[in-house]
Amino acid sequence: MFVNEFKDRSYEKLIGIYDEKNGVQSDLINNVKHVSVIWKSFALRSNKDALQKAILENKNVLLTVETWPSFHKENVSVLDKVLKGSYDKEVKTLAELINQSSGTVFVQWNPEMEVPVIQYPWQYQSPSKYINAFNYFAGSLKKLAPRVKVVWAPTGYPGDSEFWPGKKNVDVISIIRGSGAEQSAKFYPTDLSESDKLRLKLHRLRFMDKPVFVLSVDGMGDTKRTDSILQKIEIERSLYKNTIYSAENFNELVNNQIRTNLLLGVFDPTKKLLFEPEINVEHLFTDWGEIQRGDFFKKFNEVIDRKHDVIVTMEPWKDASNVADPNVLQNTLNGKYDKEISKLYSIISNVKQTVYLRWAHEMEIPIHRYAWQSQDPVVYINAFRYFMNFVKEKPENIKRVWGPAGDRGSADWYPGNDVVDYISIAIYGLPDKNITDENMQESFSNIFQRKSFRMRFFNKPMFITEFGVKGSEKYQDKWLIDAAKTIQNNKQIFGVCYFNLFDNPKAWGHIEAPDWSISKSSLKKFYLELK
Template sequence: MTRQNRFGILAGIGLVTVLVAASQFFSKISPGTVTGTIPDSLETLIGVYNPNYQPDRQPVKDLYHLEIVLDRSTDPVNLQDRYFKIQADLPYLITLKISDSFGRNSLNDLRDGSFDEAIQALCAEISAISQPVYLRLCPEMEVPVHRFNWQYQSPVTYIQAFQRVSRLCKARLPAVQMVWAPAGYPGADEYWPGDSAVDLISITVDSPSEQLTTAYPRIADPYTAIRRKLHRLRFMPKTVLILGDQSVKKSIDAGQLTKTLARLQQEETALFPTLGSPRAAVSAKVRTARPEIGVYDPKELLVKNQALRAEHLFFDLESIQTGTFRKALNATLARRHDVILTIEPWRDTKPRRDTCVLCNVTNGVYDEEFREVYRAISRTRQTVYLRFAHEMEIPIRRYAWQSQDPILYIRAYRYFMTFDSAGSRNIKKVWGPAGDRGSMEWWPGADVVDYISVAIYGLPDKNITDPRQQETFRDIFNRKFYRMRFSSKPLFITEFGVKGPEDFQRKWLNDAADVIRNQPDVVGVCYFNLADNPKVWGNMPAPDWSISPATFNHFVSQLNPNL
């Protein structure tokens, strides 16, 4: 459909570029009206997915994709001849990027209003388009590379910048559709700008940014990759545009993609009676009393502390089968302590294959061991914080349930947590990610979680050799707590510790006590009073997080000054 107004933005300084639509759209554009070079990397529409997936009722079937780079030095006089010499009878997908030509943080400038004039000028030109317009801002922001200047930036800064642009555009163009455009990489949810700022979502299959990073294993099968990406975004009830370049599009079979999306819809519906609500909707007050204090203390150096209310116990299948589990549990209960009980479904002594321990869980292979666990913990009046297959989201293979399909993990977790049909009141269900990037991909549903636990260690990185260079408790907590914001559940920090000289440990624990004391969402903390497993650290000595009874007493006094 012909437009009279010509579109342009920003006389350039070398960074203003035009990337025109992909070749499959050419037959739908008036002959002789297309200018510019057509790069193979420009994303095209592969498919559309929405929470109530219906392939025959999608909001858009095809798009005309235009990419524009905005500079801060907008000159409205030059807005007439740079872009949109093309007449398209398709909805427009406009990918808006921002330049960093002055060597500054463009995302901060976008948030603070330096691009407002350029964006308003853009909106004025968009208003002349008679087709629907989808405005896609600063894509692939969550991928940990430096391909774009808005990557490797604060999620909060990105969100504020997106919200500002959305408000500006909606004020001028109420009909414009704002598209939040992650690649769909682990951790994308950290950059979610919120329902009111976003109309649609786009993901990119095998994006160039993802090809540059090795932070997470690359998924070669495009259907599995699409399924994982969409699963990560299930908290955002928005229609998702699935994009990819020409080579990706050619590799996708439309029938197979339809089956993949239908399967995902069935899985999501079956697995999640409720997903939980955003943390902003939760009451500001969760904890009504002092936080519960616990320790993992197999050498029993701290268990006699009068402020202590809980002990952490770890048990694998072998310990359940040999009776070690019962013995240790009874000793803890005899001290009238609550129990933080972490069940690790591996190391089976019976002649059974355990290469896929999560499959074994859902297939009932470990039912006898699970019955023993529930028999033991349901016969006490002490509270049992039951945690299963922890730190599942870390992309390593320290535990047999790590680096697995999240749907498989969720099924196994739900199987274990609903194993006791009696539902003993003293048992509290604990979902235990490390709190790393992408944790919420493994969220099993609010109906099987009473508390979330995360691990906070001052020395999680093998590259840190000076213990005084450890991150503060506050910094680690804030990062991990933020990642849990799509859950409405309180936190029980079931593992935390710090390495180093005693004076440094006290300083670090003072900061921890201050954070916990003033954070009502934290209902309990449990110190890990031991060294880590030496096998995990290779040639380096395993960090020892043990503290003296005097330092532990100091931490307790800082956490509860009135004791």
């Protein structure tokens, strides 16, 4: 068996190429035939001849390969079957056909893997499993057919970078406009233009140094208009070629951050744990209004008097009038809050304690709890950089913290190595607000594994500035022991800070907000496990 199903895929047209290095032939758009094959481990018929004809009769071929299980309800991961060699014979025969071509054959394998729908059997799989299967397929094919060009084919949906298999086996990236899977996922705001959608898709690929094919389902764009949009995008990106789109992004990183001392802190407004000897860091949340009124100055100096280091999370939204600014990012860039930023730096600079300065956290979550969430990543990044570079010479006691929640698509908002000293993520055991059974909470280790993987493009130490678990003391102790073991085994974690309070009731509506508070006894057990 070679091909279970062959079909002309010209309904997915190549309508544009984004290639700043001009490594792809310029006439490819009008000279490529798109076809696809579906492989199953049990075939009813073969269309090898049809595929061979397409490869031999066309100068350039874009071949989409899909691997499906034998039967619709087969309870086996198709990615596992790839890794077990179930399609090795197909790969070998495909290589033989590719080697007969006098042109170029581009092979894209199991596309749109990152979209959270179940349209294909390789969706809703772990990124690491997809990556391993992709590299198994691509590596095998490249070895047998060295001239093949392998295409990694996400949709361009948020979180696609989690499935990036690395540069070794990828020659080209493709993204698609008008995807049925993407429309089913319903992520994009309805008022977002097609131009902005394409710009954001390309933005998500800024850590991959590869040319990008822009494919389109019938009716979703044409070559001339797409070329015009791509030219505009290239001009806009050139404005930030030394920051957001720096060539430094393309470096393959090896995490060499290894702690020598672990910091333990708390956010504890009720002061139940602040004076315990295990604590050496305190977390303060503040906003423009607290700085204007002088409230932050008082709270900050109380921490300094206790000789604790400080995590300062600046929530840039409400001023003294307690009215949120819906355009806070752009207004920050416009200088509206320069006076408050200047006052903040004057307070936190030149103290003996270390200040971990975190600004506009959890920006990537697609909600509107905070005014800076669900905003344009480019505007967010520029505002973050403006805030962190506000003083010409960064005070020695200040460490700059970029604080995503660690959710899918986090990398889209990374502001750059030069303005980040630490990355922070939030880890809370409750995966869904409707869950009332404490035992249904997710373990610290599972959450950390998922969220830390999303940070793999950045060689920065981590500070878990928020974590918590609700439930009985017995359950909390069990959860915290798992957390301690995970922290011990991951030396890139330089600090952890427990959120010792109930969550903001306004964020939970009619549901009672979870209380993350723990006892002194639980803190001590956690500390001893860390030691």
